[in-house]
Amino acid sequence: MQKRLIALSLLLGLLLHPLELLAATQNLVALEQAARRFVEQELRFRPATFTLGRLDPRLALPACEQPQVSWSAGAVPSGNSSLDLSCPAAGWSLRLPVTIAEKRMGVVAARPLKAGELLTPDDVRLAEMTSPALSRNVLNRLDQAIGQSMRSSVPAGAWLRSFMLQQPDVIRTNQRVKVLAQGDGFVATAEGTARGNAAVGESVRVRMASGREVSGVAQVDGSVLVSY
Structure with a gap:
């Protein structure tokens, strides 16, 4: 009876040992999926596609509850790049290549x-x-x-x-425009008639009621700024 118990114990040990090793080994497929989710999130606002490298299936890493994924130090998220997959708690770190193709x-x-x-x-x-x-x-x-x-x-x-x-014209020839004269310590407004077309930021000449012409810059609201 004692011999049978010893034999049974040895058999159970042989059967359980591989299972314990399996439970303690990092799932490489899950690790690659974590890397893929990371890159997808990083590129979500860019018209880009990417191809991940593959981990060597022969790797046997200690299991990690929360593996970390980041761009490798100095890596640029474009073209041929790489990711760092690591688990500080388990003491391992891997580098996974990734190729990013940006759509133009x-x-x-x-x-x-x-x-x-x-x-x-x-x-x-x-x-x-x-x-x-x-x-x-x-x-x-x-x-x-x-x-x-x-x-x-x-x-x-x-x-x-x-x-x-x-840019579209905000002022057109013969249009009545507001003229804002601005200088050191003063601001004055008047009206005049545009002598040409102008987009925002362009120069335009304006004939004032007195007959005098001034040159100013067309503004977003269609007025003309004359600086002194």
């Missing part, structure tokens, strides 16, 4: 646009530029186009380039 996006006309049109959000959209040769002078954000005026006509789907757009 450009602004295109969502419909045919005519010269002089003021662009709205419905007039433009973003599209991926598959060739670097296409990217020269192409706008890459919608806010660079919305609110701007077209210099020339373009068909639907055309790339919108910086030289195709201009």
Whole structure:
């Protein structure tokens, strides 16, 4: 009977030992999933895709309840980069390569646009530029186009380039405008007649009621600032 008990104890020891080792070993699949979630969160506001490296399946790491994931020291989250996977409590640290491919996006006309049109959000959209040769002078954000005026006509789907757009005129020839004269210690207002068109920040001449002409800078509200 005693011999049987000893044999049974040895058998249980052989069966349980691998299970204990398994329970104490870090799940590498879970570690890779944690790395993937980290990169997805980091790139959530960027038009980018990424490819993670793989951990060597032969690795046997002590199990970690809360493994940490971060960019490797000095790594740039673009192109060929790397992550540090670590567990200070268990005393291990790994480096996992990651390749990030940034999509180049450009602004295109969502419909045919005519010269002089003021662009709205419905007039433009973003599209991926598959060739670097296409990217020269192409706008890459919608806010660079919305609110701007077209210099020339373009068909639907055309790339919108910086030289195709201009700020809309806030002052037009013969328009009655408010003139704000400002100098050291004084401010005065009057009205006059614009002698030309002007966008915000551009210079424009104004004929005053006295017949005198002054030169000032067009403001957002359509007034003209004359500084002395």
